[in-house]
Amino acid sequence: MKPSFEKYIPFKQINLPDRQWPNNTITKAPIWCSVDLRDGNQALVDPMNLEEKLEFFHALCDMGFKEIEIGFPSASETEYEICRELIENNHIPDDVTIQVLVQAREHLIRKTFEAVKGAKNVIVHFYNSTSTLQRKVVFKTDMDGVIKIAVDGAKLIKQLTDEYDGDTNFRFEYSPESFSGTEPENAVEICDRVIEALGSTAENKLIVNLPNTVEMCTPNTYADQIEYFVRNLKHRDAAIISIHPHNDRGCGVAAGELALLAGAERVEGTLFGNGERTGNMDIVTMGLNMFTQGVDPKLDFSNLPKLREIYERCTNMKIDPRQPYIGELVFTAFSGSHQDAINKGMKYMKESGTDYWEIPYLPIDPADVGREYEPIIRINSQSGKGGAAFVMNNNFGYDLPKRMHPEFSKLVQAKCEELGRELIPKELFEVFEKNYLEHKQKYVLSSRKIYEESENGNDYVHFKGKMKINGNEEVSLSGVGNGPIDAFFNAIKKVGLDKYEFISYSQHAISQGSDSKAVSYIELKKPDGKNIFGIGIDSNVNVASVLGVLNAINRAEA
Numbered sequence: 001m002k003p004s005f006e007k008y009i010p011f012k013q014i015n016l017p018d019r020q021w022p023n024n025t026i027t028k029a030p031i032w033c034s035v036d037l038r039d040g041n042q043a044l045v046d047p048m049n050l051e052e053k054l055e056f057f058h059a060l061c062d063m064g065f066k067e068i069e070i071g072f073p074s075a076s077e078t079e080y081e082i083c084r085e086l087i088e089n090n091h092i093p094d095d096v097t098i099q100v101l102v103q104a105r106e107h108l109i110r111k112t113f114e115a116v117k118g119a120k121n122v123i124v125h126f127y128n129s130t131s132t133l134q135r136k137v138v139f140k141t142d143m144d145g146v147i148k149i150a151v152d153g154a155k156l157i158k159q160l161t162d163e164y165d166g167d168t169n170f171r172f173e174y175s176p177e178s179f180s181g182t183e184p185e186n187a188v189e190i191c192d193r194v195i196e197a198l199g200s201t202a203e204n205k206l207i208v209n210l211p212n213t214v215e216m217c218t219p220n221t222y223a224d225q226i227e228y229f230v231r232n233l234k235h236r237d238a239a240i241i242s243i244h245p246h247n248d249r250g251c252g253v254a255a256g257e258l259a260l261l262a263g264a265e266r267v268e269g270t271l272f273g274n275g276e277r278t279g280n281m282d283i284v285t286m287g288l289n290m291f292t293q294g295v296d297p298k299l300d301f302s303n304l305p306k307l308r309e310i311y312e313r314c315t316n317m318k319i320d321p322r323q324p325y326i327g328e329l330v331f332t333a334f335s336g337s338h339q340d341a342i343n344k345g346m347k348y349m350k351e352s353g354t355d356y357w358e359i360p361y362l363p364i365d366p367a368d369v370g371r372e373y374e375p376i377i378r379i380n381s382q383s384g385k386g387g388a389a390f391v392m393n394n395n396f397g398y399d400l401p402k403r404m405h406p407e408f409s410k411l412v413q414a415k416c417e418e419l420g421r422e423l424i425p426k427e428l429f430e431v432f433e434k435n436y437l438e439h440k441q442k443y444v445l446s447s448r449k450i451y452e453e454s455e456n457g458n459d460y461v462h463f464k465g466k467m468k469i470n471g472n473e474e475v476s477l478s479g480v481g482n483g484p485i486d487a488f489f490n491a492i493k494k495v496g497l498d499k500y501e502f503i504s505y506s507q508h509a510i511s512q513g514s515d516s517k518a519v520s521y522i523e524l525k526k527p528d529g530k531n532i533f534g535i536g537i538d539s540n541v542n543v544a545s546v547l548g549v550l551n552a553i554n555r556a557e558a
């Protein structure tokens, strides 16, 4: 069959002309609930074993989650055993509530109550599908039939709680599963009926979870559905409005954020968006989106690389290099104008002493998520002069003068094109080394002496030395000037090298191993009118300058 867009039914918008959510902003963190160990886990090729689930559970507690869906204990012996292990071996902190999922079916609900026996705090989360499509093709029943499943489940849960012999603090959650595919008035109706059946009150609220089970519409439509629900629920005061977005259209976080604007108070999701099909909503992204708007997400994201390591090991999933905040490439700039702006932003931050994060192209300080050591700027053939200079400074301590950036960048670009790929910092340094430090030397100083003398109250610098040209006999040189470069230029007149004109000079200290040296950057004008740079490094600042001049001449005559 030919691909055909005509076979798809467009999603029906809901009628909410006076919607309020577009005027709202997110100003505080929602109640978070991690469903990594249930929704995330059920979507894995190989679900987590006991050890993996325990490790993941502790990582979630350490991050600050207070509500964690640990599984579907009535679904299998493994799930049941994991639930028992958590309870019996005291893995659950007193301030953390475990949540367990169950279908609204009698035998499964009974088994679930057995599974959680002895836990301090439990949310029993029950669900049944309510969407138009599921009613038609799965349950083959009308809305009344679906309401009956939910209400019967709620009544049984109430009865088992009343009969329960123990100190467990029970709360309840109901999901009209496939909520976003359910007619809004039907979703409201079923949830009101469940609230009534459970006897939920403002003091003992029901978590009403409204899943975007399969993301089928644009995020604004999900927000409309949430706002409609919040405005029309009869027992609104007896409900905590929770959302559970999935990511089928790639908008899970966007849908979740707009749903918060529309009145949701609680968010279910997973770390890095693991979950059925394209995943659940990524809590890391949503939380850090808040963080970068100056809102405390109330979850600790300060060591994302560690979380990533635990996540990848336990789930056997891989994080995409472009995944927000954690992908390998998200704190990297290859292109020249971005590198230039980041470089300038960093400089601005240092010099201005601003209290705010103000760096173009970097929406978050990598250090805030534990990534301060990452190479922010990487070099390929699209990189500009600022990028190569940044790496030379940041990684190797060479602060190349701005006038030298174009010359060095050309050498770097040529190397990238020759290799047809990115240069790692070590290779970039090799370009620098090969062109400036280990350059073939036509003129070599076999001896040199630079000293100062005062005469009639004036200071002069003397250069005396011997130079080999093309490995031939040595020539003695001497010159006097008002500085070492001037003295050297006067000395090399003898061998005709005053055809070069001195243009600019800069110098800074550089640590090499235990000793500190001076590095001089010298710019000369060649007889053909073009400029060239040379570099000199020595523990004596004057010698560094002289070597810089000679290096520029040697490069020019290579």
Ligand SMILES: CC(=O)SCCNC(=O)CCNC(=O)[C@H](O)C(C)(C)COP(=O)(O)OP(=O)(O)OC[C@H]1O[C@@H](n2cnc3c(N)ncnc32)[C@H](O)[C@@H]1OP(=O)(O)O
Pocket (backbone or CB within 6 Å): 039, 042, 072, 074, 075, 076, 102, 103, 104, 105, 108, 127, 128, 129, 138, 139, 149, 177, 213, 276
């Ligand atoms: C969107 C979500 O993520 S929902 C969570 C999904 N997660 C899981 O399903 C993982 C764990 N589930 C399981 O291991 C199994 O489904 C079990 C053990 C819970 C149940 O297993 P089974 O009863 O053998 O099979 P299954 O789940 O296919 O049940 C199908 C039957 O239950 C009915 N059913 C499905 N969901 C529900 C529900 N929420 N409430 C009431 N009945 C339901 C179906 O209509 C079907 O009925 P039928 O037999 O009359 O046709």
Ligand SMILES: CC(C)C(=O)C(=O)O
Pocket (backbone or CB within 6 Å): 039, 101, 127, 175, 177, 178, 209, 211, 212, 213, 214, 244, 246
């Ligand atoms: C069980 C429910 C909440 C679910 O996972 C979904 O609808 O996606």
Ligand SMILES: [Mg+2]
Pocket (backbone or CB within 6 Å): 039, 211, 213, 244, 246, 276, 280
């Ligand atoms: Mg789900």
